[in-house]
Amino acid sequence: MTKPLRVLYCHCTYANVVPKATKEEVLRRLTESDVPFDAVPDLCEMSAKKDPALADLAADGCLKIAACYPRAVKWLFHAVGVKLPDTAEVLNMRTDTADAVAAKLLEPPA
Amino acid sequence: MSIPLPLPLSAPPPASAAAFRVAVYEGTGANPFPPGERTALVTALLAKGLSVSVIRPGGSAGNLVAGSLLVLGHFTDEQPDHAATDSGVSVYFRNVAGKSAAEAVELAVQVRAAANIPEPAKWKPWFPVIDYDRCTNCMQCLSFCLFDVYGVNEGKIQVQNNNKCKTDCPACSRVCPEVAILFPKYRHGPINGDVVSADDVRRESMKVDISSLLGGDIYAALRDRNAKFKSRFSKERDSDKALEERQKCLVKLGEKLDIPPEVFASLPSPDEIQRKAAEANAKAQAALEANKS
Ligand code: SF4
Numbered sequence: 001m002t003k004p005l006r007v008l009y010c011h012c013t014y015a016n017v018v019p020k021a022t023k024e025e026v027l028r029r030l031t032e033s034d035v036p037f038d039a040v041p042d043l044c045e046m047s048a049k050k051d052p053a054l055a056d057l058a059a060d061g062c063l064k065i066a067a068c069y070p071r072a073v074k075w076l077f078h079a080v081g082v083k084l085p086d087t088a089e090v091l092n093m094r095t096d097t098a099d100a101v102a103a104k105l106l107e108p109p110a
Numbered sequence: 111m112s113i114p115l116p117l118p119l120s121a122p123p124p125a126s127a128a129a130f131r132v133a134v135y136e137g138t139g140a141n142p143f144p145p146g147e148r149t150a151l152v153t154a155l156l157a158k159g160l161s162v163s164v165i166r167p168g169g170s171a172g173n174l175v176a177g178s179l180l181v182l183g184h185f186t187d188e189q190p191d192h193a194a195t196d197s198g199v200s201v202y203f204r205n206v207a208g209k210s211a212a213e214a215v216e217l218a219v220q221v222r223a224a225a226n227i228p229e230p231a232k233w234k235p236w237f238p239v240i241d242y243d244r245c246t247n248c249m250q251c252l253s254f255c256l257f258d259v260y261g262v263n264e265g266k267i268q269v270q271n272n273n274k275c276k277t278d279c280p281a282c283s284r285v286c287p288e289v290a291i292l293f294p295k296y297r298h299g300p301i302n303g304d305v306v307s308a309d310d311v312r313r314e315s316m317k318v319d320i321s322s323l324l325g326g327d328i329y330a331a332l333r334d335r336n337a338k339f340k341s342r343f344s345k346e347r348d349s350d351k352a353l354e355e356r357q358k359c360l361v362k363l364g365e366k367l368d369i370p371p372e373v374f375a376s377l378p379s380p381d382e383i384q385r386k387a388a389e390a391n392a393k394a395q396a397a398l399e400a401n402k403s
């Protein structure tokens with residue numbers, strides 16, 4: 001049986017490091033799909049505030065995260081004592097196109 | 111009181127009473143949002159600093175561990191304004207059929223206030239994040255930072271006071287010889303989390319050599335440089351060749367470390383710098399000694 005797909009989208013609200021057009025387009029594609037997902041204003045802020053929701057967001061399942069560099073996301077979770085599952089896939093909206101990120105995000109789990 | 115709708119509410123132990131999440135709900139008992147409306151609503155909620163779960167027919171988007179959940183939907187049945195689950199999560203319902211995204215966000219803000227949940231602080235989340243796959247626990251960051259951002263727990267370096275970090279200042283990441291300190295919101299790699307190349311590591315160790323040339327006390331040196339810049343007599347006083355050279359080197363170093371002018375401005379007095387630097391250094395030495403034994 002395939003694990004349910006869990007999608008987490010980071011809007012990087014408090015900085016301009018993710019191109020606006022990319023994050024808006026990824027969000028549009030997500031909201032227009034029929035995939036349920038969680039969206040957070042800023043993963044950095046959640047990590048800084050030790051938000052307990054991060055543990056829940058990283059809970060088991062087939063997790064895909066649209067944010068920035070995978071190394072940054074991994075250690076932001078680690079900073080609150082949460083290990084991202086090895087199967088978690090982090091998609092980089094700083095470097096990749098909205099098309100590429102959205103396609104991977106919405107791909108059904110293997 | 112039980113919840114009339116099948117929401118994702120299996121609840122682990124409460125961890126934060128201040129948690130607040132908005133569910134854009136399309137499950138049982140609600141009609142789907144038109145796509146454009148859904149996009150506009152989620153975008154506006156995020157811009158307001160609110161976390162959102164989009165719940166599709168039959169779907170669930172994670173659990174709220176504690177605090178309050180606001181469910182926005184086009185409900186087909188009457189919903190209570192407010193209900194509490196057995197696990198202590200407060201659930202609020204608001205019908206947003208016919209409302210614009212801005213009006214729905216306004217409702218969310220009102221509910222957040224009514225639930226006594228503070229508005230998120232307007233703070234750019236800027237703080238160091240350690241990549242422990244690279245960190246060798248050398249304590250250079252601890253002895254470098256004057257603002258008590260770093261600390262040691264069970265012999266291991268940690269970021270302990272991330273709110274004391276100076277916004278946009280990545281200086282400690284530039285003194286880390288292992289390129290192990292990230293600032294995810296920094297402009298350039300590898301400090302922003304990009305892959306670290308062999309060249310990056312070589313460059314970083316060169317920077318540390320520069321700092322030891324200056325006697326290790328970069329802050330005092332930078333402050334000194336800043337004061338000199340301000341002095342209208344600086345040119346005459348700096349006739350000494352060695353000092354001139356040192357200043358040139360410091361200008362370059364300040365640029366290399368990418369320290370914003372605000373950080374210079376917020377540096378304490380030279381005496382205080384000496385005291386804090388000695389304190390930080392002592393902490394680092396103590397941790398290194400303890401780790402040896
Ligand atoms: S994790 Fe990356 S994308 Fe998300 S807020 Fe931080 S820097 Fe921005």
Ligand code: SF4
Nearest residue numbers: 245246248249251286
């Ligand atoms: S300077 Fe870098 S390697 Fe050394 S303890 Fe700090 S993070 Fe680790």
